[in-house]
Every structure is written in C-alpha cells, then in structure tokens.
Amino acid sequence: MAKDFSTMEASNGSDNTDIHSVSPTARRQLLRGGLASAVAGLLSPLAVQGGALTALLSGCASTGVRAPLLGFKSVALGEVDAVRVPEGYLTQVIAPWGDPIGVAGAQPAFKPDASNSAADQAVQMGMHHDGMAYFPLDGSRRGLLCMNHEYADHGLLFSDGGKDWTPEKVAKSQAAHGFSVIEIEQNAESQWAVVRPSRFARRVTANTPCQVNGPAAGHPLMRTAHDPSGRRVLGTLSNCAASRTPWGSFLSGEENFIGYFRGPNRPNAHEQRWGLRAGEQWGYRWVEHDERFDAAAHPNEPHRFGWIVELDPSDPQAAPVKRTAMGRAAHEGATVALCKDGRAVVYSGEDARFEYIYKFVSRDAMQPGGPKANAELLDHGTLYVARFDADGRGRWLPLVHGQGPLTAANGFADQGEVLIKTRQASDLLGATKMDRPEWIAVDPQGHVYCTLTNNSQRGAPGRPGVDAANPRANNVGGHIIRWKEEGDFHAERFSWSHFVLAGDPQAERTEARGQMKGDAFACPDGLFADARGVLWIQTDMSSADMGPGVEFLKKDPSAGALGPKELVKLGNNMMLAADPGTGEVRRFLVGPVGAEITGCDITPDGRTMFVNIQHPGETPGDLSDPAHPMAFSSWPSPAGGRPRSATVVIRKQDGGLIGT
Ligand code: FEO
Ligand code: CA
Ligand code: CA
DSSP: OOSTHHHHOOOOOOOTTGGGOOOGGGOOOSOOTTHHHHHGGGOOGGGSSOSTTHHHHHHHHHHTOOOOSOOSOOOOOOOOSSOBOOTTEEEEEEOOTTSBOOBTTBOOOOOTTSOOOHHHHTTBOOSSEEEEEEEEEETTTEEEEEEEEOOOOHHHHSTTTTOSOOHHHHHHHHHTSEEEEEEEEEOTTSOEEEOSSOTTOEEEOTTSEEEEESTTTTOGGGOOSSOTTSOEEEOOOOEEEEEEOTTSOEEEEEOSGGGGSBBOSSOOHHHHHTTOBBTBOSSOOGGGTOGGGBTTTOTTGGGGSSOEEEEOTTOTTOOOEEEGGGOOSOBOOOEEEEOTTSEEEEEEEBOSEEEOEEEEEEEEEOOSSHHHHTTTGGGSEEEEEEEEOTTSEEEEEEOOTTSTTOSGGGTOOSHHHHHHTHHHHHHHHTOOOEEOEEEEEEOTTSOEEEEEOOBTTTTSTTSOOOOSSSOOTTBOSOEEEEEEESSSTTOSEEEEEEEEEOSOHHHHTSGGGTTOEESOOOOEEEEEEOTTSOEEEEEOGGGSOOOTTOOEESSOGGGOOOOGGGEEOOOSOEEEEEETTTTEEEEEEEOOTTOEEEEEEEOTTSOEEEEEEEOTTOOSSOTTOTTSOOOSOOTTSSTTSOOOOEEEEEEETTOOOTTO
C-alpha cells in the first residue's frame, strides 16, 4: 500500500537486537559456496508457477545451454499517466474498481460520479487491487482471477468525498474491501474479458462470515460479544499480498488491520505492541457507525484480524478460513513451497518497521484432491520466526508453547496465546527485526526472496541500529534478501545473502549492491517468481518516507559514475524483471501517476501476464480528510474521470513467452 499506515506503526520496542552487531566484512553478497549444487534435488515442480512450461525448460536443462531469460528492451523512466510496457508487448485493462463482477441478476454498472450504493459495491470490483492469482478452468484461455482489495480511498469512493460519514458510507467502504473472484476468458482475437454472469463470481468483504481454524480458534482472547464461540469472524481486512497454493486455494495476508480500530484511552502493553493508539484510528471512520471497531468496547475484536486467510475460489459457498496456526501479524501475504515429502511450507513477512519474517511447516503432507482434500493442511504444524546471523547463516526459531521462554510465566497461557501474540513471542525468542518485510517469492531453484521495502527509522535515535541483514541506517531505498534452506524447505537452518540493496547511489560502488546490474529502482514491494526463473519486482516508492530531500538514481548504474547533480527521483512506480543467474535487472513496466504496481501472475503457458495497478492518482496525506486533494490521474478513465485501480493484461505481439 502507498498510504503509509505501515510506517505509522513502529511498535516494536523490544531490545532483541544485540546479537546482530554489524560487521561490514560479514555482509554477504552471494550464497555460500556449494549450495547451488545442493539445489537440484530440492526442486518441487509444485512449488513454482505453472506446469506447461516444464517441457520448454527441461530442453535447456538437458543441453546445459542456458538461454537468456530476458529478451525485451527496458522501458524508460517516466511520469506520464499511462501503463507503459516494452516494444512488442500489448496491454489491455480489465476489471477496474466498480465494474460488476458478474453475479447473475446483480450487475450494477459503475457510475462515474461514484454514486453507486453500498449494495452495488458489494457485487462490483472492490477498490485498490492488490495480490492476485490465476486459477485455470480451461488451461491458459479461461480461468478465475482472485484478488485482494487492500484499502479504500474515500475521496474517490464517495461522490462527496470523505466527509459526513453515515452508516451507508461505512457499509460501502466495507464492501470495497476484501477479495474479488471473477471468471475471465480469452477470445479468438486473444483479448481477455470478464465472463458475466459467472457462477464463480464472488465478493468477500469486511462483513463476510469467515471461519477461524487452528490452535487459536475458540480461544478466550478470540471471543467477543458478537461471537462468543471465537470461531466466526465477520470479514477480512487489509488484504495485501496473495498467492496460489499448490492445492488450488488462494492465500491472502491481513496486513494493516490495526488502523481500522479506535484504540482504548489507555492502551495496555499488549495493545501498544500492536500499534493501538489512545482513542485513535488511522483515518478510517468506520467506528463512528460500527462499534465493532472500537477496541475499548471490544478489546478482543482486533485479535480476530492479522491472520493468513485461505479461500477456495472454486466454491462460491465456501467460507474464507482464518488459519491461526500461521500466527497473527501484519501479514503482507503468504507464499507456499512444498517439501519433497509433500509437507507445505508457508513463508510470510510482516510489513511494519522492525517486525519479522515467518515460516510455517505443516505437520501433514498435501493430499491430491484440491482445497477440500486439504481443508486442514494449514491448521497443524510448526510456526517459526527468522533470525539472521552475521555469519551469513540463519535459524528458524520455533514459536511453540512451552519451549524456551514461551511459557505461562512469561504471559503465554497456551499455544493459542503464542499465536495471538506472535510479535511478543518473537521478541522473546530474539528474532531479527527487519526493514518492513513485504512479499516473499520462491524461485524454481528453491531460493526464497523477501522484499524489505524501506525503513527510514533504522538507526534513528532510540530505534534499533543496523545489523547484518538490515545494513543501512535510514534505509529509504529498501533491499531484497534471499536465503536457501540448508536441506529441504522444512530445515531449521538457512544461508542468506543480500540479493540487492536498492536505490542508494553509494551502494552502486560498494560491495553492498550484491550481484545485480541494470536498471535502478527503489522500495521493492511486490515480488513474483515465474516458472522460467524470472524474478518480477514491483516498487512502492510512494510509501517511502523519502521527503523532498531524498533522491535516487535516474541513470542506470551501468552508465558509469554518477555525480550528485544526476540524482533525481525515479518517477512513477515500476515493475522490473531480474535474472537471478546473471544479475541482470530490466524495467518491464512503468505505471500511471500516483499508482503502485501490485499483484502479478502468469498463465500456465507463460504467455499472458496479469498485473494490478493500485491507487492511480493517490496523493500523500489523509485519504479521509475532506480537504484531501482529488487525484491527479484519471487512469484508466477518460481524461478528467475518476482514477480506478484495475488489472492490466499483458501479452507479446508475437504470442511469445512473457519476458522474452
Ligand atoms: Fe500492503 Fe505492505 O503493502
Ligand atoms: Ca505491499
Ligand atoms: Ca508497500
């Protein structure tokens, strides 16, 4: 997200930093020697996207000749209000905010003056498209697109902006959140369109009944006046990154949920650790007409958010399930890899300053038969939090009640409480405080990558200083860290390196940039590893606490030495393609003005890419403030129209593989 909710929260005051004293010589740029040779045996075809590419790829592997992964010409930086892709590529826009999703008998058209009702919005595309996954129904020609709608811009959502809140406005904002499931199809001219009506079309909103599963289900800390069982929550919120599981479900992280709650007048230590502020919420005014979001009246309601949510997109009747075994956090998203024995490993970052990276290892193996056959796979297993050591190795620390400090004496009555208070448990274990962990991707070689988008508070007075894994004070440009498990994905030890330290011109000339070369970027956020091994990096520079004085490279580092006069902002947000094998990075897409580039997926044949454009035209400031300026983009509406988040479909003119 761009609006800086996540940086408003920096509530980790624990002092578990000392073990990571920085040593410049310990900054590791490449994976430890010998690991590459260990990779081959770990490859799980289901851990990567798509199966149809396997034959194409195996041809390269058997000859030992590696074709270049990237074949397109870089897109220039820019600040125009359009989506630009390389020569030879085509784009089309589908499913903008407000378009009917295709529920039979309920397809209200989008009204350009935003006068659609809450009931309309509940059957239209939500606002602020984010993480997304394609689920084939008929291979690469017809499928379901399932996506998150992370938050809402009330200045755009309502005809009269964000003033004078009413129950109807709260209901419309709540209906603009959650997920959309739409059926899409490619016609004979290779154009994609939403199928309407479709029996799969579905919205999940902030009021959709969700089931709670796993060790915290029914826990006393999960029970509320509305739900004495602690097993039935209304809605999912702040859904940011997403992925498709190998068994065919959609996984979504509930990220900045805390911003929707008004804090009690005197937040206790637990509430403070989760960012609740005395009598305040972060600009959302739902609480004025929906007291469920008053944490003073309903102190357990915030415990019912911050989970990883699983949805079976093929069953419109299935309740979304909050999977508590994977811990409560400001989960950016969740990404699954499979062990050779079929166990699922779920990686997840928590996007807030100085928070953590998690891994869950399922107890049981995935079963054939899709989501229904794996309905409890993510309910049993072990959750770990990451510690990155200065010697380039790391350890997954188990978040298991009764082990180490996670005892009743330290405030954890049972495993349910460990999971509800995952942050505090991680503090006690000495996990490494990261620079806002965003998306995580696993490439076909089994490397795991995590974007650390930025952290301008690193090294600030009273805040944690640099450590080996987060080596830059005032880290406004962000970095990408990667690791390889020492064994299969379930291993408790790993080796890590910096894939790239982004954006800082000083880093270009030091060892700290890692092995990457090519186009400059800053604030990596979205991340997607495709079946060919290309790592797609999406930027969110809008949320960096950069200020007017902080500037980044305009020229590519490969262009030679750069003087201070050549440092300017990088323009609109972008998506880049990286070849981890060669270190090459090329700019593939530049987005409209004020937009962030978010979700990404590619059809199994590798020939159609879906990319989400979030919040075109967003201006800094409080979106709920009636004085907040209107947007300065109209993408993809006609000139002067309301900007709308939407999905961009990208194909090659010659029908070739995306990225070549
Ligand atoms: Fe929703 Fe951390 O971006
Ligand atoms: Ca994000
Ligand atoms: Ca972000």
